[in-house]
Amino acid sequence: MINSSSYVFIILSIATGLLTLLSSVGIFISLIIQRRVDRLQEILEEFINLSYRNETNLTGLMYNLIEKYQMHYIFPQKPLKLITQYIDCSIFFVSLLWAGSLLANYQPPFSPWLFIQIFPLIIGIFTSFFFRILLRDTINQENPLLETIVPAPTKLRSISYLSHFINVSVKSILQQARLSLHLSWEKDEQNKKKINVLLKQELSFDDFFYFLLLSYEEKPCFVSFGELHFRFPPDHITGKPVPAQRNINIPLGHFHFNDLPEKLTAEFLVFTQGEKYPVQYNYQLTQGTNFLSSQSNPQVNVNHQIVYTFAKKKIKILSCEANIPFLKEFNPFFYLNGERYYINTLEHMAPDNLQLRTCTEEIFID
Amino acid sequence: MGDVMTHDTIHFVENLQKILTSPLCLQENSGYLDLSCCKDIKEEELYKQAGNLPQYDPITEALALILETMEKGPFELTRLGINELLKSYLIQVQPDNEEPCTKCYFECIYQTYLFSLLDIYPYTDLFWEYISTCFDTISKYLIMHKLNKGCQVFLDKISIMGKLSAQKGLHTSSIQHFLHNMESWAREEGFDELADNAKNNRFNLEAF
Numbered sequence: 001m002i003n004s005s006s007y008v009f010i011i012l013s014i015a016t017g018l019l020t021l022l023s024s025v026g027i028f029i030s031l032i033i034q035r036r037v038d039r040l041q042e043i044l045e046e047f048i049n050l051s052y053r054n055e056t057n058l059t060g061l062m063y064n065l066i067e068k069y070q071m072h073y074i075f076p077q078k079p080l081k082l083i084t085q086y087i088d089c090s091i092f093f094v095s096l097l098w099a100g101s102l103l104a105n106y107q108p109p110f111s112p113w114l115f116i117q118i119f120p121l122i123i124g125i126f127t128s129f130f131f132r133i134l135l136r137d138t139i140n141q142e143n144p145l146l147e148t149i150v151p152a153p154t155k156l157r158s159i160s161y162l163s164h165f166i167n168v169s170v171k172s173i174l175q176q177a178r179l180s181l182h183l184s185w186e187k188d189e190q191n192k193k194k195i196n197v198l199l200k201q202e203l204s205f206d207d208f209f210y211f212l213l214l215s216y217e218e219k220p221c222f223v224s225f226g227e228l229h230f231r232f233p234p235d236h237i238t239g240k241p242v243p244a245q246r247n248i249n250i251p252l253g254h255f256h257f258n259d260l261p262e263k264l265t266a267e268f269l270v271f272t273q274g275e276k277y278p279v280q281y282n283y284q285l286t287q288g289t290n291f292l293s294s295q296s297n298p299q300v301n302v303n304h305q306i307v308y309t310f311a312k313k314k315i316k317i318l319s320c321e322a323n324i325p326f327l328k329e330f331n332p333f334f335y336l337n338g339e340r341y342y343i344n345t346l347e348h349m350a351p352d353n354l355q356l357r358t359c360t361e362e363i364f365i366d
Numbered sequence: 367m368g369d370v371m372t373h374d375t376i377h378f379v380e381n382l383q384k385i386l387t388s389p390l391c392l393q394e395n396s397g398y399l400d401l402s403c404c405k406d407i408k409e410e411e412l413y414k415q416a417g418n419l420p421q422y423d424p425i426t427e428a429l430a431l432i433l434e435t436m437e438k439g440p441f442e443l444t445r446l447g448i449n450e451l452l453k454s455y456l457i458q459v460q461p462d463n464e465e466p467c468t469k470c471y472f473e474c475i476y477q478t479y480l481f482s483l484l485d486i487y488p489y490t491d492l493f494w495e496y497i498s499t500c501f502d503t504i505s506k507y508l509i510m511h512k513l514n515k516g517c518q519v520f521l522d523k524i525s526i527m528g529k530l531s532a533q534k535g536l537h538t539s540s541i542q543h544f545l546h547n548m549e550s551w552a553r554e555e556g557f558d559e560l561a562d563n564a565k566n567n568r569f570n571l572e573a574f
Binding site for chain 1: 502531532533535536537538539540542543546547550551554565568569572573
């Protein structure tokens, strides 16, 4: 038998020992996290530096960097669980020992003093739980604690994030995405001829607002606008996360036309958070066999004649001196809700009876 | 060869056209012994063929002229040279010689391309942009004339160049575009295998 008065001290020193071990686990975790943050920030910096070199083709490099970032970003699941279990067990056991030692010294009768006496115990248990939450958050991905210094890999494809927080040139980033338009021609159910409009991206950059105007012989025939947001679920076979994709096709809507026109001009504006002038693409679409696409590289420039701002989940155009039809008229509908809208009946359009359609076709890879 | 290079575009093109109208040498058994082509040779055969000469190859001569312009001359001459070479390819390629003919011409184009990647060559971007826009027209011609086997050889060679360019940081948008167009044309003409290959090459262009 162990002397009961010294037993309490032994129990308490065991509890102290457990807490010391727990804190050394905390130090161990912070060392790992530090290394990981270092690596991630290095890759991030490399990525940002790349975006300043717009004269070369960096699409492949950028894609590889995003993949690399993703690789360092994820913690392996098994040790993660083990560490959380260890923290949980230690805290539970320490609390038990504290409570036990108090109970062993409890002498009836009951008095209100007891509440004040067990108050330190309650504080101790609370603090350990906070410590647990902190540690768990540190090792878990996508936590608010580290998000500002190491963003989630999906943020690397977000133009708004890149331009808003890191201030890179939107134009040179978009240049690597190589946006292009592809119009294909088919017959619909009622045997009417319709032209499907597709936006192609070679590297998936999202989180921006676009406005597209197609005109045939200076007459507008199709308008589409909306916000682009991609959701790439993890690969259903390998289970790997997909931070970015290649060869993305985004359906923007369709319109009816008597015949496949030989030539179309397109104006495509990109609005991003953190900028005030949109980037403008001018495409000259020419005919292939039963499709239209731009044969040469589009003209890309920042349009200083348009000033916009982001306000309450909407884009507000502050001033517009550029001669782009319908941009001002449709401005009240520039919602930032991830939807793609289009209007294909521009000729008989009355301002009070606007036939705004939503493009529900899924984004696909081809 | 050996004469001083001319900078007169008309003279240069005339000269090239004259060279390129001679018949191609595509036959394997021309009597000239190539060690890389035969696995085992008999001694008497070696002695017998010792004096044989290879056939006259107009493309090699044209290639030498083009390479010379790349080394010394203005880009315009190189551009004209490549254009002449590719035009003569389209004239020469026929259903009965599509594979060897394509191989032979695009070996040359590949050599000029490799030369253009040298650090001392100042017009790499211009050169690459020019040849990649030519490819679009060529592939359309080949598919419309149902030369799908030749087109396959052509595609293989182009994708090697495209991949190398992507690694060197040259822009590949026109190649991507070309591969996409080629895919649609091939699919419309019923060459599904060719279309699938073009698509596969497009997806792998920048995967390294």
